Amino acid sequence: MELDKMDENDWKYHGEGNKSLVVSHLQVCIHINSKQAFRHILNIVDYSKYVMKPLLGEKYVHSGEVVKLPLDFVRQLSLKVQQERPELRCDKVMDTFSGCGLCLPNLTQLPLHHLRDHRPPICVEIKPKCGFLPFSRHITKECKRKVCRFCMHQHYKLANGKWKRLSRYCPLDLFSGSKQRMYVALKNLLEEPQNNLKIFKGGELIFSCKDDAKQQPELNDLIQHLRPYFSHSNGLYNGHQPGKAILNEFIQVICSALLSGGDSNRSGEPRKVHLSESRPHCEASPFPRDLLRNGNHGLPKDSVLAKILQVQMLDNLDIEGIYPLYKRVEQYLEEFPKERNRLQIDGPYNESFMDKVKNCPTEDDGSVEYAVGKVHQYRVAMTAKDCSVMITFAPCEEDEEQQLKLEKPRFTYSISILDLDPKPYEGIPHQYKLDTKIVNYYLRSTQAPPPSSLYKERQECTLLFHAV
Ligand SMILES: O=P(O)(O)O[C@@H]1[C@@H](OP(=O)(O)O)[C@H](OP(=O)(O)O)[C@H](O)[C@H](OP(=O)(O)O)[C@H]1OP(=O)(O)O
Ligand SMILES: Nc1ncnc2c1ncn2[C@@H]1O[C@H](COP(=O)(O)OP(=O)(O)OP(=O)(O)O)[C@@H](O)[C@H]1O
Structure with a gap:
């Protein structure tokens, strides 16, 4: 250029x-x-x-x-x-x-996409958000251990007018490694993409949240775009809901890509990452609870979601544990302002910064070094909680025999992570306040008794049947 x-x-x-x-x-x-x-x-x-x-x-x-x-x-x-x-x-x-x-x-395109296939690459961009429940002993509100931040935040976003409808997507389902739960999470993203899902075809945006958030996204249009990629599905279902069959296969392709990348142990099974420290299910998720115990799931070790989750989990104190450490750093900097550079509060983001992230003491010894190390780790985790995953795939060359046998189509794909900006140190007080607002709002909106007028209305509409 x-x-x-x-x-x-x-x-x-x-x-x-x-x-x-x-x-x-x-x-x-x-x-x-x-x-x-x-x-x-x-x-x-x-x-x-x-x-x-x-x-x-x-x-x-x-x-x-x-x-x-x-x-x-x-x-x-x-x-x-x-x-x-x-x-x-x-x-x-x-x-x-x-x-x-x-x-x-341009991550919506495939660098080595052979031009012999006329179908342009499809790119699915997912902003998965935080995939675990906090387990820190500093947490003061019990609900944070049961309901994930995304699901709680939905209520607050709705009240503030950011979105018009609640999303049923739950990040804990996507990060579960269970195909069933991931399927449900992706289906819910398709139904209400908000800013968590975008789909591109040949680099053009074809599916996302409408600018006018009142409008529902057009799943039928998406199906028409996807039809040429899953044409064998048309025949399989004898015309019975072929659109659903296409979406079903599309979701499965995304799931397989998200679960790929793990290396194999001796039995040939990819090694799994288990989140032993944290409860693996969010109580607000729509996934049926009685199906949760099916199978021993986890994410393959090198899969993109496992990588993101491990970085997110560097936040092991939660904002409630980080805020007092931030204040310790602030107090220290007030006394010794020149130390700001040595502690790399605003960068530079080099190997020495990375050392502070990796080699932070595990126990609080009361030092400013410990506080800075934990604050750095928290900020890195915040980046991973706000990044996006791009899965770009295109059909492998069509093989006539495969077509005749109506075998499932095969795709070549590439996965990238984007939006990896550093989160500002000064943002910590805001994060602390936001966390309190989200939790308080969630508790008020989900646990409050029905307002008296609503109760009255309901009473007026109730028919009582007495034995005669
Ligand atoms: O705080 P959250 O969880 O609402 O995340 C913010 C995102 O909102 P979301 O909840 O994903 O709709 C928000 O997304 P939108 O701009 O609303 O699409 C930003 O990504 C924001 O990051 P930054 O301040 O621009 O660096 C994000 O702020 P950070 O908290 O990551 O700094
Ligand atoms: N390398 C890329 N290739 C293709 N599309 C991209 C690329 N980088 C960004 N985009 C598109 O541009 C959008 C905005 O980019 P990005 O998320 O980096 O911006 P941001 O301002 O940092 O976002 P945020 O609001 O999450 O902080 C992305 O959601 C993605 O759709």
């Missing part, structure tokens, strides 16, 4: 999050941040390279590189993409002055 010849017309709007706007060329993606300059983007790249990559695995993480962009190109691009931006993100203004961005491969 020659930077001095960059033309905004070769680029198109691809998507955006809370902090970045993403434009895509055929093979590369460029993130242009809303209000951040060169040093900040460099921090994101270093954090991904020296911290998240060693923890999550080489094969899943693409750190990208910082690029200087011609200011005129950025200005023209910002005008070009403005109309395509979702309304809810338009309060953020693109930084057209710093002239820098982050260049990454």
